[in-house]
Amino acid sequence: MTGTLEARFRVRRGEFVLDAELVLAPGTVLAVVGRNGAGKSTALAALAGVTPLSAGRIVLDGRLLDDAAAGFVPPERRPVGLVLQQPALFPHLTVQDNVAFGLRTAGAPKAEAREQARTALDEHGLGDFVDRRPAQVSGGQAARIALVRALVRRPALLLLDEPLAAIDAELRPALRGTIRGVLDSFPGSAIVVTHDIADAEALADEVVVLDAGRVLQRGPLGVLRAEPTDPLVSRLLAGAVPNAGSGP
Amino acid sequence: MSRAAARRSLECAAVLGLLAVAVTGCAEQRSATPGSPASSSPSTGRGPAGTITVDAAASLNTVLPKLARGFESAHPGTTVRFSFGGSSALAAQIVAGAPVDVFAAASTATMATVTDARLTSAAPVTIARNRLEIAVPPANPGRITGLADFADAARTVVVCDPQVPCGSAARRVFELAEVAAKPDSYEPDVTGVLTKVETGDADAGLVYRTDVLAAGSKVKGIPVPQAADAVTAYPIAPLSASRNAALARAFTDYVVQRGAADLAAAGFLPPR
Amino acid sequence: MIAPAVVAGVLLAGPLVALLVRAPWDRLGELLAGPVVLPALGLSFGTASASTVVCVVLGVPLAAVLAGSDGWPRLLTRVARAVVATPLVLPPVVGGIALLMLLSRTGLLGQPLFTAFGVTIPFTTAAVVIAQAFAGLPFLVLSVEGALRGVDPRFAVAAATLGASPWATFMHVTLPLAAPGLAAGAVLSFARALGEFGATITFAGSLPGVTETMPVAAYIALTSDPGAAIAIAVVLVVVALVVLLALRERWLTGLRA
Known part of the structure; x- marks a missing residue:
């Protein structure tokens, strides 16, 4: 098992300040919930190395990834996978080449990377789409392809940003089940950002509630439900706070 | 010239004239509409x-x-405007119908294209x-001594294109x-030759003696026998x-009769 | 609305139509194969192709720098963009004079080049390519910069988290996604290079087969051999139309991909 994360950091973006404390035991799945603008995506960007820290540090499996004072490992050298809300499959590459992309950057020869990509797609039931362009697959298929694309690199930490937000409501349960299955067999840790409690319930071992750049509460979903420390937590968990507000 | 060829060249000239007029935008500036005060003949009868x-x-x-x-002060109420350019291009504009009153060309062949079209009064x-003279940069870096140096491929020399008078x-x-x-390089006009000598890119160029004088210290002239x-x-x-027509003729006569001194001062040779 | 629109149409199309109507079609082949036009034709296409390559090689990095200039002081960005666009609005002759000031034997850069290596740039085919690249570069840079800015930045984020260095991300993701803009810019700069006259005649000179490109040959032939001038003009008009039509096609295919 990998994915021991110790991340305590601050990110400043103009007026907005995020103070996050994300500590994971290996192999755990953490859901980060909160309203729009709570700082969920910013937290993922900091972990992925897309946004530099203003203070604090990120250590993954004993390796220092980012320290506001001491050093910064760029995103391409972090054992971190990121799946964006819109899956951002490269439109000019076939599905197979999309998945092979992250293997090629790791130095695999082209034929080998493509072969591995095909095998991975087959394993996830996506073998029919290898030669298609991203524009020729459905939203759900694209989300699964993006997941495979991130997994073939065997990251220690997998970041999923609203993996189901762009999916039609009636298709969500099935895809949620698929992701659950993927995460069950994934040896590392994962962080799933979502504003949908159903995602947190289905996918995560623990939940962090974020609001206005601060952690309101953290714990297993049952504990949060039973003993909310903040009125917003109970309202969020009851699904009573839809996407209010906007921001980073 | 066959009739077909004549027609073709006239057509070509017309097209080119149209382009030239359109491009330089001089049509409006030049058009002296009949009856406008600027172009009407004098009513006082005291000269043009x-x-x-x-x-x-x-x-x-x-x-x-x-x-x-000098002409304007001798004839109060007159204004002479100029359009300077390569003679060949100017002649083509005149043949194409540009409203011009007087033409002064840099070669008889060029003037002939206008007289052939029966456009002179x-x-x-x-x-x-x-006459032509060799122009070299003041320091003469190419150590040019005469025309023979123009045959030396190692030296950079420029002249006017054979299709223009110079x-x-x-x-x-x-x-x-x-x-x-x-x-x-075959430059399209004498200015092109002079510029390349002045910047030092050409070791020598063939220009008019008057151009060498006008350029002052920027070039040095070497006479060519x-x-x-x-x-x-x-x-x-x-x-x-x-x-x-009266004013056009008056100005022409003035230049012919009174221009010798100024032309000589600029380095021109007398008519003969 | 209609009347000025018609006038505008006539203003744009009229001269081209007149040129095509009056072109010496019966002698066109003979003129094009003749001693004036043929060397100019070959030289023009050769130099325009070379300058387009120069534009792409130098212009794409510049476009990338400009596309990433959002963090710069605003004044610096403005000045940089104005400098890039200057050749678009500058009279070409002025561009030629400016190139002379830089690269002539007595120029800022030309003088050290000449004294150190004995290299002279004016009067060479290289000078033609430089003049053309100077004129064509803005088309390429502005077109590519716009295309790069139009690429969704999430693709670059995705590429980085998939292990791609900034260079690999640019070469394998961002630039391919900006390919339609790159193609359009390259075609436009080629067309501009082919039509470049003022800077060429001022900076490079005019020698058949070396520096006398089609527009220069047309200008010089204008007074003595109007037929040849018009034949060249016809070629340039046809090339311009073909290029623009091709560009349209490329835009469409680019967007479809």
Whole structure:
């Protein structure tokens, strides 16, 4: 098992300040919930190395990834996978080449990377789409392809940003089940950002509630439900706070 | 020239004239509409008045305006405007119908294209002649001593294109001197040659003697003996398209009769 | 609305139509194969192709720098963009004079080049390519910069988290996604290079087969051999139309991909 994360950091973006404390035991799945603008995506960007820290540090499996004072490992050298809300499959590459992309950057020869990509797609039931362009697959298929694309690199930490937000409501349960299955067999840790409690319930071992750049509460979903420390937590968990507000 | 060929060349000239007029936007500036005060003939009968436009070879662009100032003070109420350019291009514009009152060309051949089209209202008169001279940068980095250096491929030399007057004169000079010139550029006008000598990119160029004088200290002139036998003449003539024929003729006569001193001062040779 | 629109149409199309109507079609082949036009034709296409390559090689990095200039001081960005666009609005002759000031034997850069290596740039085919690249570069840079800015930045984020260095991300993701803009810019700069006259005649000179490109040959032939001038003009008009039509096609295919 990998994915021991110790991340305590601050990110400043103009007026907005995020103070996050994300500590994971290996192999755990953490859901980060909160309203729009709570700082969920910013937290993922900091972990992925897309946004530099203003203070604090990120250590993954004993390796220092980012320290506001001491050093910064760029995103391409972090054992971190990121799946964006819109899956951002490269439109000019076939599905197979999309998945092979992250293997090629790791130095695999082209034929080998493509072969591995095909095998991975087959394993996830996506073998029919290898030669298609991203524009020729459905939203759900694209989300699964993006997941495979991130997994073939065997990251220690997998970041999923609203993996189901762009999916039609009636298709969500099935895809949620698929992701659950993927995460069950994934040896590392994962962080799933979502504003949908159903995602947190289905996918995560623990939940962090974020609001206005601060952690309101953290714990297993049952504990949060039973003993909310903040009125917003109970309202969020009851699904009573839809996407209010906007921001980073 | 066959009739078909004549028609074709007229058509071509018309198209080119149209382009030239459109491009330079001089149509409006030049058009002297009938009855407008600027172009109407004088009613006082005390000599010519009004405004005329003179198309003249670029090499005349310091002398003619000076003469015009004298003409204007001698004839109050008159204004002479100029359009300087390559003679060949100006001639093409005139043949295409540009409303011009007087034409001063840098070669008789160029003037002939206008007289052939029966566009002059009096026979052209030669007001001056010009001869070519070698222009070199002041320090003469190419150590140019004479025409023979124009055959040296190692030296950078420029001349006018043979299709324009200064270029055809250059060709004659080389023929007379029996020099197989190897120019690095055939410039479309004498200004192009002079610029390249002034910037030092060319070791030498063949320009008019008047250009060497006008350039002052920026170039040095080296006389060419053979140039004496390849002089170019500057004919001037009033044009039949003029809406102020009296003024056009008066200015032409003034230049012919009173221009000698100023032309000589600028380095031109006397008409003969 | 209609009347000025018609006038505008006539203003744009009229001269082209007139040129095509009056072109010496019966002698066109003979003129094009003749001693004036043929060397100019070959030289023009050769130099325009070379300058387009120069534009792409130098212009794409510049476009990338500009596309990433959002963090710069605003004044610096403005000045940089104005400098890039200057050749678009500058009279070409002025461009030629400016090139002379820089690269002539007595120029800022030309003088050390000449004294150190004996290299002279004016009067060479290289000078033609430089003049053309100077004129064509803005088309390429502005077109590519716009295309790069139009690429969704999430693709670059995705590429980085998939292990791609900034260079690999640019070469394998961002630039391919900006390919339609790159193609359009390259075609436009080629067309501009083919039509370049003022800077060429001022900076490079005019020698058949070396520096006398089609527009220069047309200008010089204008007074003595109008037929040849018009034949060249016809070629340039046809090339311009073909290029623009091709460009349209490329835009469409680019967007479809």
